Every structure is written in C-alpha cells, then in structure tokens.
Amino acid sequence: MIRDVALGQYIPGNGIVHRTDPRVKILLLIAFIVFIFCSFSFVSLGIVTAAVAVIILLSDVSLKLYLKSLKVIIVIVLITSLLNLFYGTGDPIFKWGFISVTMAGVYRAIFVSVRIILLILISSCLTFTTSPTDLTDAIERLMKPLKVFHIKVHEIAMMMTIALRFVPTLLEETDKIMSAQKARGADMESGGIIKKIKAMTPVLIPLFVSAFRRAYELAMAMECRCYHGGQGRTRMKTLHMKGSDCVGIIYAAVVLAGIVLGNIFFTAVI
Amino acid sequence: MSIIETKNLSFTYGVGTPFEKTAVDDLSVSVNEGEVIGLIGHTGSGKSTFVQMLNGLIKPTSGEVLLDGINIWDKPKEIRKIRFRVGMVFQYPEYQLFEETVRKDIAFGAINKGLSGDELEATVRKSARFTGLSEDLLEKSPFDLSGGEKRRAAIAGVIAMDPDVLVLDEPTAGLDPMGRDLLLSQIIQYHQERKNTVFFVSHSMEDIARVADRVMVMNRAKLVMFDTPRNVFARVDELHEIGLRVPQITRIMTGLREKGHRFSEGILTVEQAFDEIVDRLKREGKI
Numbered sequence: 001m002i003r004d005v006a007l008g009q010y011i012p013g014n015g016i017v018h019r020t021d022p023r024v025k026i027l028l029l030i031a032f033i034v035f036i037f038c039s040f041s042f043v044s045l046g047i048v049t050a051a052v053a054v055i056i057l058l059s060d061v062s063l064k065l066y067l068k069s070l071k072v073i074i075v076i077v078l079i080t081s082l083l084n085l086f087y088g089t090g091d092p093i094f095k096w097g098f099i100s101v102t103m104a105g106v107y108r109a110i111f112v113s114v115r116i117i118l119l120i121l122i123s124s125c126l127t128f129t130t131s132p133t134d135l136t137d138a139i140e141r142l143m144k145p146l147k148v149f150h151i152k153v154h155e156i157a158m159m160m161t162i163a164l165r166f167v168p169t170l171l172e173e174t175d176k177i178m179s180a181q182k183a184r185g186a187d188m189e190s191g192g193i194i195k196k197i198k199a200m201t202p203v204l205i206p207l208f209v210s211a212f213r214r215a216y217e218l219a220m221a222m223e224c225r226c227y228h229g230g231q232g233r234t235r236m237k238t239l240h241m242k243g244s245d246c247v248g249i250i251y252a253a254v255v256l257a258g259i260v261l262g263n264i265f266f267t268a269v270i
Numbered sequence: 271m272s273i274i275e276t277k278n279l280s281f282t283y284g285v286g287t288p289f290e291k292t293a294v295d296d297l298s299v300s301v302n303e304g305e306v307i308g309l310i311g312h313t314g315s316g317k318s319t320f321v322q323m324l325n326g327l328i329k330p331t332s333g334e335v336l337l338d339g340i341n342i343w344d345k346p347k348e349i350r351k352i353r354f355r356v357g358m359v360f361q362y363p364e365y366q367l368f369e370e371t372v373r374k375d376i377a378f379g380a381i382n383k384g385l386s387g388d389e390l391e392a393t394v395r396k397s398a399r400f401t402g403l404s405e406d407l408l409e410k411s412p413f414d415l416s417g418g419e420k421r422r423a424a425i426a427g428v429i430a431m432d433p434d435v436l437v438l439d440e441p442t443a444g445l446d447p448m449g450r451d452l453l454l455s456q457i458i459q460y461h462q463e464r465k466n467t468v469f470f471v472s473h474s475m476e477d478i479a480r481v482a483d484r485v486m487v488m489n490r491a492k493l494v495m496f497d498t499p500r501n502v503f504a505r506v507d508e509l510h511e512i513g514l515r516v517p518q519i520t521r522i523m524t525g526l527r528e529k530g531h532r533f534s535e536g537i538l539t540v541e542q543a544f545d546e547i548v549d550r551l552k553r554e555g556k557i
C-alpha cells in the first residue's frame with residue numbers, strides 16, 4: 001500500500017532526542033552536515049561516524065526504520081562509490097583493460113559512501129524525532145531575522161505546516177479512491193505505460209476534487225477563527241531552551257574539537 | 271449452499287512497523303445465497319477491513335475467503351473477476367465519482383466488466399431506477415448533484431456490475447432521516463427483485479433491524495455474535511458491554527414489559543411495535 005512508504009515520517013517517542021528543542025535540532029543537523037563534509041582524515045571520519053551512531057542509538061526509534069530509509073539510497077551510494085573508485089589519480093594498484101583502480105580512488109569511494117550514509121541517517125533522525133508542526137515552528141523561528149528583507153516568514157511556515165499536514169491525508173485518500181475504483185473493476189496493474197497513465201484518471205480526478213474541497217473548507221475554517229497572518233500572533237506552545245539542549249550543543253562542540261584535531265594531527269586522505 | 275465462507279480470516283495493518291494493528295482476528299462465518307447479513311460494531315472494530323477482504327481488495331494476512339467454495343486467492347491474476355461478482359460500495363462512495371456525466375460514471379464498472387451497446391444502456395437505466403435517480407439527472411455532471419444524489423449515483427455504479435454479492439459499507443452514513451429511509455427501502459426492494467446476497471455494514475441498530483436476516487456483531491477485531499436480529503438484540507447486556515445499544519423501540523417495549531404490560535419479546539421496528547400496541551388496545555376493547 002502507498003502508505004507504507006517511510007516518507008520522512010514522525011515516530012512518536014520520549015527519548016532525549018525527541019525532547020530536544022526543534023530549533024537546536026535543526027542547528028545541530030546543519031552543524032553535523034558541515035562536520036561530515038569537513039572530515040578529511042580517517043580519524044575525523046571515524047569520530048563523526050561514532051557521533052552520529054550515538055545520536056541514533058539515543059533516539060528511541062527502532063534501527064529497522066533507519067535501515068529502511070537507507071534502502072532507498074543504496075543504489076545511489078553504489079553508483080557514486082564505483083565512479084569514484086575508477087576515477088582516482090596516482091599509481092594504479094589494480095589494472096584490467098582500461099579500468100584502473102588507485103589507492104586514492106579507494107579512499108574517495110569509502111569517504112563518499114560513508115558521507116552519503118551519514119547524511120541520510122542524521123537527517124532521518126531529525127524527521128523521525130520531530131513532529132512536522134514542531135519542525136515548521138522551529139524553521140519559522142530560525143528564519144525570523146529574514147523579516148528585515150520583507151520575507152513573509154510566518155506565511156511561508158504556515159504553508160509548509162499545511163502542506164506537511166495534508167501529505168498523509170492525501171495518501172490515505174489516494175489509497176481509498178484506488179480501492180473504490182478497483183472495486184468497480186478498474187485495471188491499474190496490467191498494460192503498457194500509456195494504458196497505465198490512462199487508468200489513473202479515475203483516481204486523479206476525484207483526488208483533485210477532494211484536495212480543492214479540503215483547501216476550501218480549511219480556508220473557510222481559518223477565516224471563521226479570524227486568522228489574519230502573523231501580525232501580532234502569540235503562541236499556544238512557546239519553545240523554551242532546556243538543560244538537554246545545552247547538552248546537545250556541548251556534544252556538538254566536543255565532536256567539532258575532535259574533528260579539527262583529527263584533521264590536524266592525521267594525514268588528510270581526501 | 272453457502273455462497274461466501276471465511277475460514278480463520280485475519281488481517282494485520284503495517285506488519286513489521288511500530289504501527290502494527292490487527293484489524294480482523296480469526297474470523298470464520300458462512301453466509302447462504304440470498305441472505306441479507308447485517309454487520310454491526312463500534313467504529314474501529316474492523317468492519318470495513320473485513321468486507322474489503324470479501325472481494326480481494328486486501329489480501330488476508332492469514333486464513334481464506336471462499337466464494338462458491340473456491341478460495342478467491344487461488345488465482346491472484348484473476349482477482350479482478352472476483353470484484354465483478356462481489357460488488358463493493360465504500361463508505362462515502364460519492365468521493366469516487368469522476369466521469370463527465372452521471373450516465374458515464376454509472377457505466378464505468380459495467381464497461382470494465384465487458385458490457386457495451388444496448389445491454390450497457392439498459393443496465394445503466396435499470397441501476398439508476400433501482401437507486402431512485404431520475405432520468406434527467408443522468409446527463410448532468412456528477413459534481414453538480416446533491417450529496418444524497420451523489421451517493422445514489424455511486425451505488426448505482428456498483429449495482430450496474432450486477433454482482434451476486436453486494437457489500438454496502440455504511441451506505442446511510444451522513445444522510446438525513448428521510449434519505450436514509452428511502453435508500454434503505456430501495457436496497458430492500460432491489461434485494462427482493464434480484465435475490466442477491468447482501469452485506470450491510472452499519473452502526474445503526476435501527477437500520478440493521480429493518481433489513482437483516484442475520485446479524486454479525488464485531489468487537490475489537492473479533493466476531494462476537496452471529497445470529498438472527500431477534501436473538502442478537504435479546505442479549506441487551508452483552509451488547510451494552512461492548513458499547514452497542516439495541517434499537518430504541520426495542521428498549522421502549524422492554525421497558526413497558528418490565529412495567530407489567532404484556533407485549534411480546536423481541537420487537538425490533540416501529541411498525542411491529544405499532545401493530546402490537548393496536549392489537550393490545552383492540553383486545554382490551556379500548557379502541
């Protein structure tokens with residue numbers, strides 16, 4: 001079924017990662033992305049990998065789900081690491097026809113695949129442990145300074161919230177409409193690509209109709225509650241920094257120190 | 271001869287995820303040809319999941335569904351054929367309409383089944399008549415119909431496939447009392463003419479009491495009762511425990527009996543109650 005796709009979904013839980021302030025989590029994610037790309041020696045790479053592993057183990061989300069999110073990109077990892085393997089410079093350690101593999105190529109391949117895997121894991125960790133509303137809330141707060149440039153931060157965040165909110169609803173609806181049309185004998189599995197696209201009309205039309213209906217109803221409901229954008233709005237749930245957030249920041253600082261030292265005292269291989 | 275039989279049927283949503291949920295648990299029933307089966311239970315008790323297994327829209331996690339004694343999943347490639355024999359009307363079916371005209375939309379299932387020409391035309395007209403859609407609506411866009419008319423058009427679209435087993439998942443949900451009564455009597459009338467087997471899912475005891483020959487009661491994924499409406503509604507306390515109430519009129523008549531009026535047991539509809547009371551008053555010479 002369509003709904004089985006692990007599409008950056010939120011997994012409710014109560015671990016330390018779940019409880020960390022979403023703003024801190026977003027900043028930490030950015031920091032870790034920088035760390036991952038700034039690890040040039042094996043020691044540094046080892047330190048980031050260990051740091052990511054610790055976060056994942058603390059995250060109160062089953063490892064199966066992380067593996068599931070990796071499954072999607074395994075092909076990309078394989079292709080990029082193969083390409084890097086063959087395009088290294090230096091003395092070949094292995095030669096077969098026009099294919100030659102160098103030590104530099106091997107290192108590149110390892111670094112590239114580890115980096116991609118770490119990126120996916122750490123960003124999955126954010127979406128698994130942060131509810132979409134918290135996420136957009138935090139993004140709105142972090143983007144607040146952009147108001148100086150007359151960017152409608154609140155409106156953008158609101159649109160993101162609404163869009164995220166309706167992804168599962170629309171998936172569910174697609175599922176239902178597909179079942180209903182299959183029950184009327186619609187054939188969606190067999191035939192060539194043209195036939196398959198044609199077979200989607202009975203699904204797409206009701207889906208669009210209902211998406212517009214929902215949008216209309218939501219707009220109506222918001223107007224009835226006198227919604228008028230971000231001006232002078234207060235919040236029901238305000239975000240507060242807590243002790244665990246400081247722990248997160250200190251953790252990132254320690255990892256950063258480790259990477260810098262690792263880069264300085266060990267040979268950079270990439 | 272039973273037309274539909276299920277053996278130890280179970281279904282679990284999201285196997286292997288944190289959201290794992292068994293919606294139907296070890297359910298075995300046998301339904302005879304021409305019966306009207308009422309299926310009742312709390313929201314979330316697994317009714318919709320159960321009926322979706324009857325026409326192969328979802329595949330049981332374990333157990334089997336037999337149609338005329340043959341497991342419908344014996345030939346997975348031919349599961350579409352099953353869907354023409356077991357017609358399924360979903361909850362809020364009006365959201366599945368998509369064609370330019372009501373006529374075309376009603377014809378969709380029948381065309382998929384292979385009908386064409388005069389035969390198709392006759393089928394569409396007949397199904398529209400059964401569901402009480404007037405001729406002039408057939409050329410309109412389905413999106414211009416009223417809520418009740420959309421519901422009828424969607425039901426007509428399934429009836430047009432002329433299924434041997436008709437499954438209706440809460441067909442009266444969200445209709446006004448008049449529309450509900452009308453739709454119910456049309457379903458009953460259709461059943462009497464076509465002599466087909468009907469599964470009628472509802473959480474309205476009144477509706478079930480009116481149409482069903484036998485009632486399945488589901489609670490938390492399990493089948494807890496399967497009997498005639500009279501016998502089922504006699505088990506007031508058990509029903510109450512799982513959050514279901516017997517029809518209002520049955521409760522009133524039971525109350526009157528407890529007050530010493532000698533009415534007979536197991537009165538399920540207002541009509542029966544009316545006859546009973548008139549009968550009583552006549553016998554006592556009061557009217």
Ligand SMILES: Nc1ncnc2c1ncn2[C@@H]1O[C@H](COP(=O)(O)OP(=O)(O)O)[C@@H](O)[C@H]1O
Nearest residue numbers: 283291293311312313314315316317318319320
């Ligand atoms: N597509 C689905 N994915 C996951 N869980 C579902 C899905 N559909 C229904 N459920 C769950 O299965 C249970 C039974 O649902 P359903 O068969 O729709 O009950 P009913 O029709 O009696 O209200 C409910 O707890 C519901 O939350």
Ligand SMILES: [Mg+2]
Nearest residue numbers: 317318361439
């Ligand atoms: Mg249901």
